[in-house]
């Protein structure tokens with residue numbers, strides 16, 4: 001270990017020096033060591049309080065909650081958009097919360113496809129989270145277009161990462177109209193260079209959109225400055241807003257006034273929404289891409305969860321995240337790498353350059369699925385992504401350095417005792 005000492009006392013020392021150590025007290029973490037916040041963040045006292053308040057207001061105010069709740073439910077989507085704008089580096093008017101991530105992909109891809117001709121092409125990559133492709137393909141089908149002719153996927157050279165240069169080359173080779181990429185790859189945790197890709201897209205008259213599901217709340221962004229055209233994200237990972245929490249979207253102000261593909265009354269201009277006019281007048285800003293009534297109980301926990309994130313600030317969150325993932329990578333090399341045990345060696349699947357990774361680390365092992373189960377049974381919650389990846393996410397708001405140290409030691413013990421061999425490699429269900 002070049003940068004870190006490998007003993008537990010050093011982990012404890014890092015915890016004593018950690019300026020964010022106090023944040024963990026605000027969470028109820030559902031396991032001894034919870035390293036799955038890249039899938040579902042845990043409950044915080046702040047999120048719970050906000051949800052409880054919303055339930056109290058429903059009980060006490062009923063329908064008057066739309067105007068008299070604190071904050072009023074009617075503009076909750078816009079309010080949360082304002083609060084999220086600094087996390088994505090956007091103007092308040094460019095951000096709103098609404099729908100689910102997949103629905104936001106549908107509406108924004110659909111909206112921008114509507115402005116293009118029937119020959120249009122969208123560039124994605126083969127390592128994307130599948131829902132992105134499902135939604136884009138469906139949008140082509142709805143226009144009577146064969147997705148196989150219109151969706152182009154950049155291939156990965158190593159099965160882990162996407163080379164940005166190949167993305168740029170593919171824009172040229174395939175005469176692409178829209179680039180839609182993740183900020184962070186869901187399996188390997190590679191962070192793509194959004195600024196570079198957006199610039200390259202614009203130089204080719206290509207629109208640039210991003211799925212920020214794995215970066216919002218753990219990596220800072222400057223979407224407005226980079227002139228990204230549109231983006232979507234979920235709130236249940238690093239924003240800790242709860243299972244199925246309301247998603248978010250960003251549309252650059254240059255596109256304000258573009259008719260939403262999936263129009264609905266919640267995207268109507270607010271001042272006249274209740275005039276019940278049969279003609280749809282979209283809101284003048286990103287609010288236009290809301291569709292139906294905001295689900296308040298999926299939005300309130302986000303309002304609460306953002307209190308802590310605001311208090312700490314995204315830069316401090318990113319700094320600790322990078323420290324934790326660097327520490328984890330160093331420990332895996334030291335304790336689980338090939339030099340310890342050739343047969344059972346683990347490989348880091350995440351870029352080693354900290355500037356090229358998000359908030360989680362992909363650890364590859366041929367028996368990853370059974371190891372993930374053995375770790376979870378031992379009190380370390382992680383997840384498995386086929387074919388051979390255990391994802392470990394030391395989330396900066398509630399993970400300590402000692403948690404990381406203990407998790408790696410438990411993995412070591414599992415290998416030493418072959419404890420994982422008692423489990424079935426069975427892919428059914430949620431992981």
Ligand SMILES: Cc1ncc(COP(=O)(O)O)c(C=O)c1O
Pocket residue numbers: 100101102103129131132182186211213214234247
């Ligand atoms: C990159 C990415 N996009 C989208 C989603 C999920 O979309 P939704 O919130 O609609 O379920 C995930 C879920 O993990 C994801 O990782």
